[in-house]
Amino acid sequence: MSRSAASRADRRGEPPPSPEPLPAPAVDSHTHLDIVLDGFRTDEPADDAAVDAEIAAAAAVGVPRLVQVGVDVPSSRWAAELAARHPNVLAAVAVHPNEAGAGLAADDALAEIDRLAALPRVRAVGETGLDRFRTGPEGWAAQEASFRAHIRIAKEHGVALVIHDRDAHEEILRVLDDEGAPEHTVFHCFSGDAGFAQACVERGHVLSFAGTLTFGSAGALREAAALTPVDQLLVETDSPFLTPVPYRGRPNASRLVPHTVRALAEVTGVELVRLCDALTRTAERVFGPWDRGPTA
Numbered sequence: 001m002s003r004s005a006a007s008r009a010d011r012r013g014e015p016p017p018s019p020e021p022l023p024a025p026a027v028d029s030h031t032h033l034d035i036v037l038d039g040f041r042t043d044e045p046a047d048d049a050a051v052d053a054e055i056a057a058a059a060a061v062g063v064p065r066l067v068q069v070g071v072d073v074p075s076s077r078w079a080a081e082l083a084a085r086h087p088n089v090l091a092a093v094a095v096h097p098n099e100a101g102a103g104l105a106a107d108d109a110l111a112e113i114d115r116l117a118a119l120p121r122v123r124a125v126g127e128t129g130l131d132r133f134r135t136g137p138e139g140w141a142a143q144e145a146s147f148r149a150h151i152r153i154a155k156e157h158g159v160a161l162v163i164h165d166r167d168a169h170e171e172i173l174r175v176l177d178d179e180g181a182p183e184h185t186v187f188h189c190f191s192g193d194a195g196f197a198q199a200c201v202e203r204g205h206v207l208s209f210a211g212t213l214t215f216g217s218a219g220a221l222r223e224a225a226a227l228t229p230v231d232q233l234l235v236e237t238d239s240p241f242l243t244p245v246p247y248r249g250r251p252n253a254s255r256l257v258p259h260t261v262r263a264l265a266e267v268t269g270v271e272l273v274r275l276c277d278a279l280t281r282t283a284e285r286v287f288g289p290w291d292r293g294p295t296a
């Protein structure tokens, strides 16, 4: 998601309590800690101590590895800086498809994303892709041009691509097939059905499931997760959005990802410890090692 896409309805009420810790370390493959802590203000950077407390709360429930995702130039810089100073965090950098659709993926912005993508703890370009829900047809050409530019940046630096796909499944595959997908391509907040999951799996892409997996109405999503090989699965919060059941509608945070990991274990029939190990292995294959030994 992006700030401009954000609804305050996602953040009603008190942050939910932390769940029971996972039996083995897992990963939040997609978070926006800056938005979690800033309440959507873009003018003031989040306070380091508050950010560190949020990261420690995630580690305390078995989530010592996070990927902080940028949505524009300032938040991408912030993600890169956080990853450089905190061992538990790697960064992804991009201009979000809705920002691109609004004309914010100009050449100078893309040049800055390209510069950031070369940094050692920036391990993905994203979130990029297509959003046909928030962006109207007048922004689609700019959105696709930006998506193509981001794919090229990811390949140039040999880092993963993190895709935002909103109501654009077939179009995303068309662009990916046309450009040639990077070796590691992740569909963040996977939102397709079994047929689309199969198309992604066959291409070797990784499907990252968010709190939406726990929603009562998400039968098609659970079918998609069930057919995905365990080594092509990731789990994420997309916090502060998409809070899992039973806290839907309240603010999300990385420390709540165990709810989604447990739901994924149930859906796939993979035993919880084995699933946690697989999620960590897949995250390190896609994003590279967190290197400095995250605190568990």
Ligand SMILES: [Zn+2]
Binding pocket: 001, 002, 127, 164, 165, 188, 189
């Ligand atoms: Zn997104």
Ligand SMILES: [Zn+2]
Binding pocket: 001, 002, 030, 032, 069, 127, 238
């Ligand atoms: Zn996001």
